[in-house]
Amino acid sequence: MTTNLPEGINSFLAGAGWGGSVIEPLPGDASFRRYFRIRASDGGRSAMLMDAPPPEEDTRPFLHVGQWLLANGLRAPEIYAEDGARGFVLMEDFGDTRMRDHLDIAPQDELAAYRTAIDALVVLHGLPAGPFEPYDMAVYQREVNLLPEWFCPAAGITVDAAGYTAAWDEALAPLLARQQPGVTVLRDYHAENIMLLPDGEQGLIDYQDALVGHPAYDLVSLLQDARRDVSPQLERAMLDHYAARIDAGPDFAADYARLGAQRNAKIVGIFARLWKRDGKPRYLAMIPRVWEAMERDLAHPALAPVAAWFDANIPAPIRERRGGGLG
Structure with a gap:
């Protein structure tokens, strides 16, 4: 599915080593953030992409808190790549089971x-x-x-x-x-x-x-x-x-x-x-x-x-x- 995707998402994924991936939009929450599941073209791995577009959203607090949680042994997602200017964060896929x-x-x-x-x-x-x-x-x-x-x-x-x-x-x-x-x-x-x-x-x-x-x-x-x-x-x-x-x-x-x-x-x-x-x-x-x-x-x-x-x-x-x- 490639409709209604954030501008620049493909170039960001390519730069992060996920070029050619399948991009699957996921249901949103009560904020301006959107989420996408990224499936590598080889089918062997997946990741989660958060789209938090400035100026409504700022990825820095999420990254700051997540880094602290991981450093202290708590189970936050690992961060694979990020672009604060565009509001993109590529991270570990925790799946769908809330x-x-x-x-x-x-x-x-x-x-x-x-x-x-x-x-x-x-x-x-x-x-x-x-x-x-x-x-x-x-x-x-x-x-x-x-x-x-x-x-x-x-x-x-x-x-x-x-x-x-x-x-x-x-x-x-x-x-x-x-x-x-x-x-x-x-x-x-x-x-x-x-x-x-x-x-x-x-x-x-x-x-x-x-x-x-x-x-x-x-x-x-x-x-x-x-x-x-x-x-x-x-x-x-x-x-x-x-x-x-x-x-x-x-x-x-x-x-x-x-x-x-x-x-x-x-x-x-x-x-x-x-x-x-x-x-x-x-x-x-x-x-x-x-x-x-x-x-x-x-x-x-x-x-x-x-x-x-x-x-x-x-x-x-x-x-x-x-x-x-x-x-």
């Missing part, structure tokens, strides 16, 4: 798959944090404000924006000291971004936005998955599995709830934006799952200021519909 897809057809493997994913976080959290920017209050606030910026107008409601910011300041402030010196936070660590490899390992993808922050964040990302149902029983079992390997401290459950609410508020805003701005309505179907997890997080006493804001600003009919009936 953890989420495998568990859809083999639910009996769920416990083992999640244990392995938790074990990878244990390894990650045992390392000194990588050379990445901090996940500080400014970032937390910028992310949670996606909800009043995008979801609330889409739901037809006007809210107290200043009170929202103040509530999050109060709720999140206690955890800031506990995320020092911090761990590497991949930020999008969930069952659609974990690849099951032929050698039995799990491969990491979509880690270019890594920051240095709190160890609970990637646990939330995995166990309060926006794209896949994770039962409260499995969530609890995996948190216990993690706690048996790392002494997370007495405030970990509260911080997990704080970051759960923070992440879920962000995702509700992002999914509304993907619909309204980017014309991608399929994400609306995921909002009820995210909202349900956020309600559980808001029930924790550590989220009292934020819960009070939601009670005062998001009407009960919208909350009961777990997504405001968007779309």
Whole structure:
């Protein structure tokens, strides 16, 4: 298939030693990035090509984080060639078996798959944090404000924006000291971004936005998955599995709830934006799952200021519909 290919892809592949390969476009994600499977003309090898066109995308963070992960024994794809000016990265092909897809057809493997994913976080959290920017209050606030910026107008409601910011300041402030010196936070660590490899390992993808922050964040990302149902029983079992390997401290459950609410508020805003701005309505179907997890997080006493804001600003009919009936 050669239609709708990025300009310069053939010359890039030729220069990387993959000239004459078959180029197979793959389904995209929620960004401007596109992916192609590259099959060598001799049929004996394959690779993955990421097309991340500037200025919308920048390959440098992906390469920077991936290099650090590989250097520290984590299973990121090997990089074969790259051209930052054109946004091309040719890398190891992790195949098509996402953890989420495998568990859809083999639910009996769920416990083992999640244990392995938790074990990878244990390894990650045992390392000194990588050379990445901090996940500080400014970032937390910028992310949670996606909800009043995008979801609330889409739901037809006007809210107290200043009170929202103040509530999050109060709720999140206690955890800031506990995320020092911090761990590497991949930020999008969930069952659609974990690849099951032929050698039995799990491969990491979509880690270019890594920051240095709190160890609970990637646990939330995995166990309060926006794209896949994770039962409260499995969530609890995996948190216990993690706690048996790392002494997370007495405030970990509260911080997990704080970051759960923070992440879920962000995702509700992002999914509304993907619909309204980017014309991608399929994400609306995921909002009820995210909202349900956020309600559980808001029930924790550590989220009292934020819960009070939601009670005062998001009407009960919208909350009961777990997504405001968007779309």
